[in-house]
Amino acid sequence: MKLQVIRQRSLWWTISLTVILMGLIAMGISWQQLGAPLRPSLDFVGGTRLQLERDCSVPENCAAPIDPAIVRQILDEQGLATSSIQVLGESQQGLLIRTANLSPEERSRLQTALSEELGTFDPQLTQIDSVGPTLGRQILSSGLLALIISFAGITAYLSLRFQFDYAVLAMIALIHDVLVTAGIFAILGLALGVEVDSLFIVALLTIVGFSVNDTVVIYDRIREVYKANPERSINDIVDDAVNQTLTRSINTTLTTLLPLVAIFLLGGETLKYFALALIIGFVAGAYSSIFIASTLLAWWRERVERGAIDASLESRLEPEPSDIASDES
Amino acid sequence: MGRQRILLGVILALTLIAIGVIVKIPTPLGLDLRGGSQITLQAKPTEAVPEITPEKLQGVQTVVERRINGLGVSEAVVQTIGQDQLLVQLPGVSDPEQAERVLGGTAQLDFRSQKQGTERALNDLLLEREGLLSSREQLQNSSDTTMIATNETALQKTEQAIAVLFEKTGLTGDKLRDSYAEPTAANSWEVVLVFDEQGGTQFAEITKNLAGTGRGLGIFLDDSLLSAPTVPPQYAEAGITQGRASISGGFDTQEASDLAVQLRGGALPVPVEVVENRTVGATLGRDSIQSSIYAGVLGLVLVLIFMVVYYRLPGLVADIALMIYALLTLALFNLLGVTLTLPGMAGFILSIGMAVDANVLIFERTREELRTGKTLYRSVEAGFYRAFSSILDSNVTTIIACIALFWVGTGLVKGFALTLGLGVLVSMFTALTCSRTLLLYLISFPALRKPHWFCPNLSPTAKPQAEATS
Numbered sequence: 058m059k060l061q062v063i064r065q066r067s068l069w070w071t072i073s074l075t076v077i078l079m080g081l082i083a084m085g086i087s088w089q090q091l092g093a094p095l096r097p098s099l100d101f102v103g104g105t106r107l108q109l110e111r112d113c114s115v116p117e118n119c120a121a122p123i124d125p126a127i128v129r130q131i132l133d134e135q136g137l138a139t140s141s142i143q144v145l146g147e148s149q150q151g152l153l154i155r156t157a158n159l160s161p162e163e164r165s166r167l168q169t170a171l172s173e174e175l176g177t178f179d180p181q182l183t184q185i186d187s188v189g190p191t192l193g194r195q196i197l198s199s200g201l202l203a204l205i206i207s208f209a210g211i212t213a214y215l216s217l218r219f220q221f222d223y224a225v226l227a228m229i230a231l232i233h234d235v236l237v238t239a240g241i242f243a244i245l246g247l248a249l250g251v252e253v254d255s256l257f258i259v260a261l262l263t264i265v266g267f268s269v270n271d272t273v274v275i276y277d278r279i280r281e282v283y284k285a286n287p288e289r290s291i292n293d294i295v296d297d298a299v300n301q302t303l304t305r306s307i308n309t310t311l312t313t314l315l316p317l318v319a320i321f322l323l324g325g326e327t328l329k330y331f332a333l334a335l336i337i338g339f340v341a342g343a344y345s346s347i348f349i350a351s352t353l354l355a356w357w358r359e360r361v362e363r364g365a366i367d368a369s370l371e372s373r374l375e376p377e378p379s380d381i382a383s384d385e386s
Numbered sequence: 387m388g389r390q391r392i393l394l395g396v397i398l399a400l401t402l403i404a405i406g407v408i409v410k411i412p413t414p415l416g417l418d419l420r421g422g423s424q425i426t427l428q429a430k431p432t433e434a435v436p437e438i439t440p441e442k443l444q445g446v447q448t449v450v451e452r453r454i455n456g457l458g459v460s461e462a463v464v465q466t467i468g469q470d471q472l473l474v475q476l477p478g479v480s481d482p483e484q485a486e487r488v489l490g491g492t493a494q495l496d497f498r499s500q501k502q503g504t505e506r507a508l509n510d511l512l513l514e515r516e517g518l519l520s521s522r523e524q525l526q527n528s529s530d531t532t533m534i535a536t537n538e539t540a541l542q543k544t545e546q547a548i549a550v551l552f553e554k555t556g557l558t559g560d561k562l563r564d565s566y567a568e569p570t571a572a573n574s575w576e577v578v579l580v581f582d583e584q585g586g587t588q589f590a591e592i593t594k595n596l597a598g599t600g601r602g603l604g605i606f607l608d609d610s611l612l613s614a615p616t617v618p619p620q621y622a623e624a625g626i627t628q629g630r631a632s633i634s635g636g637f638d639t640q641e642a643s644d645l646a647v648q649l650r651g652g653a654l655p656v657p658v659e660v661v662e663n664r665t666v667g668a669t670l671g672r673d674s675i676q677s678s679i680y681a682g683v684l685g686l687v688l689v690l691i692f693m694v695v696y697y698r699l700p701g702l703v704a705d706i707a708l709m710i711y712a713l714l715t716l717a718l719f720n721l722l723g724v725t726l727t728l729p730g731m732a733g734f735i736l737s738i739g740m741a742v743d744a745n746v747l748i749f750e751r752t753r754e755e756l757r758t759g760k761t762l763y764r765s766v767e768a769g770f771y772r773a774f775s776s777i778l779d780s781n782v783t784t785i786i787a788c789i790a791l792f793w794v795g796t797g798l799v800k801g802f803a804l805t806l807g808l809g810v811l812v813s814m815f816t817a818l819t820c821s822r823t824l825l826l827y828l829i830s831f832p833a834l835r836k837p838h839w840f841c842p843n844l845s846p847t848a849k850p851q852a853e854a855t856s
């Protein structure tokens with residue numbers, strides 16, 4: 058079996074562009090609805106999240122499921138009408154409330170009112186997250202800064218080990234992976250109310266670190282094949298290199314995905330969407346390394362070489378990179 | 387072959403040491419896994435203090451630490467983050483309301499005068515408090531929470547009883563401009579107080595009334611008595627004037643500077659605000675750790691099975707190398723005191739993915755070499771040699787991402803970056819050294835030198851040559 062990556066490159070590019078475009082549309086819609094491209098969790102915008110569960114060792118405490126209407130009424134009385142309420146668990150004994158950022162006094166008033174109406178909650182099963190709005194912005198900006206620094210670091214390293222154009226194209230593949238993951242989470246945010254938290258930024262960074270691996274391995278092979286037979290056309294070289302590393306790309310992605318899928322399906326609630334973000338990102342990363350980074354490199358090198366030949370034919374007319382760049386999207 | 391043996395011995399020794407370390411040193415678990423409260427406090431500049439200097443933050447930290455001691459939480463940690471924030475970790479606290487209230491309030495320093503006829507009562511109570519404080523010190527590192535709680539209640543009662551013996555004067559900490567320790571005679575130190583103008587006048591008035599009576603001037607911080615110096619009779623006429631006073635009482639350097647810091651800290655006019663609170667109940671933390679660990683382990687077992695099924699003998703070697711990798715990495719975490727959080731665990735599981743990748747790269751390369759008709763030994767050597775540059779490049783890029791995360795990231799993000807980065811470093815060693823040594827050792831046995839155990843469906847033309855030499 059031999060994969061014709063170069064010949065069908067317009068197909069691969071169309072698939073990627075379609076997915077990214079859908080994601081961008083979803084981001085646009087959620088920008089209008091929520092004021093942010095992805096549904097932000099309280100990590101970024103600030104707020105208080107209370108997760109409570111009734112203590113069922115107290116007699117009669119868990120007799121009936123929690124009635125969200127009562128909770129709504131309590132919240133209205135406390136002036137927290139805009140909060141969201143969710144009843145959790147199979148027997149409906151858990152409660153999840155999200156409000157604006159509450160001060161410790163406001164929060165304890167709410168907790169007291171809730172346990173008066175609904176019964177005792179088990180402190181061992183309580184989870185409280187409260188983030189001030191300033192700190193939220195700080196978490197977001199430091200996360201984005203980390204993303205930019207790692208992009209710059211990786212570009213510098215790849216320019217050093219390979220060449221500058223390799224590095225730029227690898228970077229385009231990485232941006233592709235980040236956009237695909239963010240786009241799918243924008244869709245999930247609109248459809249299922251999935252939020253992105255600081256772990257999502259961690260996930261994006263991990264995706265960047267991992268997916269650049271795949272790209273580097275393929276570029277490494279392209280360089281090797283090119284050194285062995287420099288007279289072959291770049292298209293053939295890339296096709297060969299991709300096919301020679303294909304088993305490795307698939308196996309590595311598979312072995313990395315196995316624990317992640319297990320965590321997504323069976324793991325704790327905290328890591329569920331973290332694992333999902335990584336799964337999407339790693340699949341996108343493997344795809345972009347095999348089909349995007351390689352074909353982009355072949356396309357770019359071909360243009361440059363043709364430009365060089367044209368240039369020598371047409372008495373030193375410079376190739377114009379600016380034209381090429383504008384054709385790209 | 388001698389070098390091979392030595393390496394094999396080194397690997398074995400390292401593995402045994404790693405097991406020893408894992409058994410001996412417990413892995414510190416983050417609050418998200420063991421349950422507890424993590425509170426971030428932000429120091430806020432005011433008009434009087436437009437900038438939070440490291441010294442100011444230090445002062446805030448001292449106050450916060452003292453207040454936490456007052457809460458009676460064992461193993462609490464207070465760290466500064468950046469320019470103006472403090473991170474407070476309170477293990478085992480699942481109702482953080484009291485902690486937040488106590489930590490968030492501004493420290494109240496005030497000066498009170500002792501009521502008449504309470505000298506003896508005060509002496510008794512001070513002795514009682516002394517005893518309770520020393521038993522708190524002993525209990526601090528124990529895990530007996532009921533004893534700690536009982537002691538705290540008794541201590542609070544004593545503090546209240548002491549406070550009853552004093553009268554408020556209206557002179558408070560915001561009128562104290564500075565306080566510092568100063569040596570008087572050999573081995574003796576005193577604490578100097580400097581008031582502003584209004585404070586100076588008030589202070590003179592209070593000391594005038596107390597001078598020579600034998601009653602003390604009560605210096606209270608958050609309603610707890612710090613010190614109750616008496617005022618000598620020579621000040622009976624005008625009190626202690628000029629807004630300066632010193633508390634002497636046979637302090638040594640440490641005691642004097644502690645009191646000065648406490649006074650300064652209490653007088654520090656920077657309010658703090660609780661900007662973040664993350665609390666996880668102990669049971670909830672345990673549940674999430676368990677299900678995530680089970681899931682991760684299940685995934686890894688599938689990976690191990692996959693490696694053997696797909697890569698045969700080298701796959702088995704890789705599995706052994708992976709287990710050694712896991713042991714070494716966990717031991718390294720314990721040695722460095724890396725606190726294991728949920729994202730930290732995710733980082734570790736992902737680093738195992740990286741370690742697998744190195745092996746996959748090598749074995750794919752080995753197979754390619756075998757298919758071109760090289761001998762087994764040469765194929766294995768070439769596999770390791772030629773996969774090296776890919777492994778190096780891919781790991782360096784991951785480490786770059788980790789450094790970026792660790793550098794600018796906060797809290798949980800840092801934990802993730804640290805475990806992933808350390809894991810990748812260790813995996814470079816295990817993939818290149820462990821797998822290689824074990825594999826070369828195994829093919830030194832002729833019985834194991836079967837190319838189809840390395841690459842199934844090898845074309846028959848390549849076979850005879852592959853079996854001919856080694």
